[in-house]
Amino acid sequence: MLTRKIIDKLAQWKNDAHHKSLVIKGARQVGKTYAVNEFGTANYEHVISLNFEEHPEYRTIFATDHSADAIYSQLSLFFPGAEFAQRKTLLFLDEIQSCPDAITSLKFLTIDGRADVIASGSLLGISYRDVSSYPVGYVDHMEMYSLDFEEFLWASGISESTIAYVRGFFDRRExxxxxxxxxxxxxxxxxxxxxxxxxxxxxxxxxxxxxxxxxxxxxxxxxxxxxxxxxxxxxxxxxxxxxxxxxxxxxxxxxxxxxxxxxxxxxxxxxxxxxxxxxxxxxxxxxxxxxxxxxxxxxxxxxxxxxxxxxxxxxxxxxxxxxxxxxxxxxxxxxxxxxxxxxxxxxxxxxxxxxxxxxxxxxxxxxxxxxxxxxxxxxxxxxxxxxxxxxxxxxxxxxxxxxxxxxxxxxxxxxxxxxxxxxxxxxxxxxx
Structure with a gap:
């Protein structure tokens, strides 16, 4: 299992009492889906994950009514037993570029606040032009890249203490x-x-x-x-x-x-x-x-x-x-x-x-x-x-x-x- 720095950033986002819905941008295959699911499983009682490319039928949830009440009512039909209250559930909207209506709905989900919402997409910079009303001021943003060199070192078995040892030579210019x-x-x-x-x-x-x-x-x-x-x-x-x-x-x-x-x-x-x-x-x-x-x-x-x-x-x-x-x-x-x-x-x-x-x-x-x-x-x-x-x-x-x-x-x-x-x-x- 690869250790990713974004997990710590997600924890900081969650611990901010005033956080909004979060939008994570990044190219395909950089690990967005894996990281969010790993974070959600470790930090929430429930994780409801919607992938709009794998399941195009989920787009109908956001197609006509962008209000939070309507969205959560329909989600309850797709996911019987799901609980949306007191931010105990993470709603993960994956590949959201394939559902522009869901992007618009982020404003109302943020205002509602009953669940934490993370959206991710590989082509969000492309799809914004198809969004009827982008939720400016109602979302937090984060960008994810492929592994940096330090993350690669971790994956290769190099410990944080060893990296700190190497950094010591940099700091001392030796x-x-x-x-x-x-x-x-x-x-x-x-x-x-x-x-x-x-x-x-x-x-x-x-x-x-x-x-x-x-x-x-x-x-x-x-x-x-x-x-x-x-x-x-x-x-x-x-x-x-x-x-x-x-x-x-x-x-x-x-x-x-x-x-x-x-x-x-x-x-x-x-x-x-x-x-x-x-x-x-x-x-x-x-x-x-x-x-x-x-x-x-x-x-x-x-x-x-x-x-x-x-x-x-x-x-x-x-x-x-x-x-x-x-x-x-x-x-x-x-x-x-x-x-x-x-x-x-x-x-x-x-x-x-x-x-x-x-x-x-x-x-x-x-x-x-x-x-x-x-x-x-x-x-x-x-x-x-x-x-x-x-x-x-x-x-x-x-x-x-x-x-x-x-x-x-x-x-x-x-x-x-x-x-x-x-x-x-x-x-x-x-x-x-």
């Missing part, structure tokens, strides 16, 4: 003992290949068979394509699929800024911009926006027309590549994807830690992979797939653009280039 460094890099490479999709992680933990992991990952990718075919409308179907399939090629380029011409020669945002947004709303990709200046506040000086695109789960990105790529990564033979894969995993880690993604470039000659707010300072983060400690771009940013701090993430051990730039083992991105 070199990690060689045996620990080698083991952490091995686990990190496994995480790159396996990713964080729960079924893939559990299969790897149980079997150590990468071929089985790849089979699961490609099934998930096929589900993503099926979702595009099912939920994208009109010409968006072909365009969203084309954008999705172009991601490995985008990241293999020297300049990783997303180029619509890679999707289709001489194309533009006018044709494909909406398709990329569809993939983001479906929880498949992350955007990393260009900064006009390498300074805070990031949101205030970012250019939303220029961006890089990363897969939200790096294991799925690897599964999009040809067979044998997994072994190449484990062996350190990354080829043209060398920088892209390490960038994607760091972007994935930052996003799961709640960090918005930004990068900086100037005149096609100066580029910094990421900028994050760290210790209250705009911090340049350069990702390296080798132990090369040269810092030309970093030095230029510090000397010519007012950047005060830089961090290089690389496979090697801790070190300093000077008093403003330090080198951290790449897996320590989880601590930033």
């Amino acid at each position: 070199q990690v003992p060689d045996a620990v460094q080698q083991r952490m890099m091995q686990l990190f490479k496994e995480y790159i290949v396996v990713g964080g999709m729960p079924e893939a992680v559990q299969t790897f933990v149980d079997t150590k068979d990468f071929s089985k992991v790849v089979h699961i990952q490609r099934d998930i990718l096929a589900e993503y394509e099926n979702d595009i075919a099912k939920y994208a409308t009109g010409t968006e179907k072909a365009k969203a699929r084309a954008c999705f399939l172009s991601i490995p090629k985008q990241l293999a380029r020297d300049s990783k800024r997303f180029s619509y011409s890679v999707v289709e020669p001489r194309s533009s945002a006018r044709k494909y911009g909406g398709s990329l947004q569809w993939l983001y709303d479906a929880g498949i990709i992350n955007f990393c926006y260009k900064l006009d200046a390498p300074e805070l506040p990031f949101e205030g000086n970012s250019d939303n027309t220029k961006f890089k695109v990363y897969m939200r789960d790096t294991g799925l990105l690897i599964a999009m590549l040809e067979d044998g790529s997994q072994k190449d990564i484990l062996d350190g033979n990354l080829g043209i994807y060398k920088g892209a894969i390490y960038e994607n995993i760091v972007g994935d880690i930052f996003a799961k830690n709640g960090k918005p993604l930004y990068y900086f470039e100037k005149n096609n000659s100066l580029e910094m992979d990421f900028f994050i707010r760290y210790d209250g300072v705009a911090t340049a983060v350069e990702v390296k797939s080798s132990q090369n400690r040269k810092a030309k771009s970093m030095n230029s940013l510090i000397e010519n653009h007012g950047v005060r701090r830089g961090i290089k993430l690389a496979p090697g051990n801790y070190g300093r280039i000077d008093d403003r730039v330090e080198v951290l083992p790449i897996y320590m991105a989880m601590f930033l």
Whole structure:
């Protein structure tokens, strides 16, 4: 059984005396259903679970009357003996994107308050356009991702005390003992290949068979394509699929800024911009926006027309590549994807830690992979797939653009280039 951080967040939500109905967003197969059912079983006398994709007939409960009395009366017909009083029951509305009327009803269920309500969906960002009245102000929100690196370590048998031991070297800015460094890099490479999709992680933990992991990952990718075919409308179907399939090629380029011409020669945002947004709303990709200046506040000086695109789960990105790529990564033979894969995993880690993604470039000659707010300072983060400690771009940013701090993430051990730039083992991105 995989341990997920969202369980603690759900407990915080439940213990808030003023909590509302909760909406959990997240891509397919990240573990939303399992986590909510596990939480519900442990914390409520009753759990009533409605999956609108598996049981379309449940949609009729919300079709005509959105009032709480009407909904609970009909639920009692579907679930004889169910009790709805004093928040002793959790009502779980799963795959709610397939029932827009249920989304509208969340307002009235929140006001009523006789049961706790959690709704989850894989394509909620897509389905909002079909909701007649979204319950603004009447719902709490939470986002769920595939397993982060720490959760992967737990699944691999690494205890919290061991992770705290490793973090101690980060906090003290000391070199990690060689045996620990080698083991952490091995686990990190496994995480790159396996990713964080729960079924893939559990299969790897149980079997150590990468071929089985790849089979699961490609099934998930096929589900993503099926979702595009099912939920994208009109010409968006072909365009969203084309954008999705172009991601490995985008990241293999020297300049990783997303180029619509890679999707289709001489194309533009006018044709494909909406398709990329569809993939983001479906929880498949992350955007990393260009900064006009390498300074805070990031949101205030970012250019939303220029961006890089990363897969939200790096294991799925690897599964999009040809067979044998997994072994190449484990062996350190990354080829043209060398920088892209390490960038994607760091972007994935930052996003799961709640960090918005930004990068900086100037005149096609100066580029910094990421900028994050760290210790209250705009911090340049350069990702390296080798132990090369040269810092030309970093030095230029510090000397010519007012950047005060830089961090290089690389496979090697801790070190300093000077008093403003330090080198951290790449897996320590989880601590930033």
